[in-house]
Amino acid sequence: MARKDDPQTVEYETKAKNxxxxxxxxxxxxYAQLAERLAAMDIHExxxxxxxKISRGGFTAAFFLQCLAAIGTASxxxxx
Known part of the structure; x- marks a missing residue:
């Protein structure tokens, strides 16, 4: 498992965040609208x-996909 301070981990967390x-x-x-849209999906943030969470970049793949679904990103x- 990659460490949080591993340069590759940091690089990909930064890519996901961006x-x-x-x-x-x-x-x-x-962010306020995203919170509302996630709440409608029964995800409370x-x-x-x-x-x-987004500024840190250290979020799960599930959270990333939930956010994309909430904002209507299909690709x-x-x-x-």
Whole structure:
């Protein structure tokens, strides 16, 4: 298992964080709106918690996919 301070782990956490932030911006969705949309999916996160979790970048793949579903992202461009 990769350590939290492993450079590759940090690199991919940063990529995931930036992808999620980019999608939120592209869709015009705020953290408050994301919290509401997740709540509608029975996933309860506060705006502040979302901000902290996304800023850190150390979230699960499940959380990442839940957020993408909540903002209506059906596909994602990983490079370029």
């Amino acid at each position: 992808l999620l932030k980019s999608e939120l911006k592209r869709k015009g969705v705020t 506060t705006e502040r918690n979302l901000n902290n 994602l461009q990983l490079d370029g």
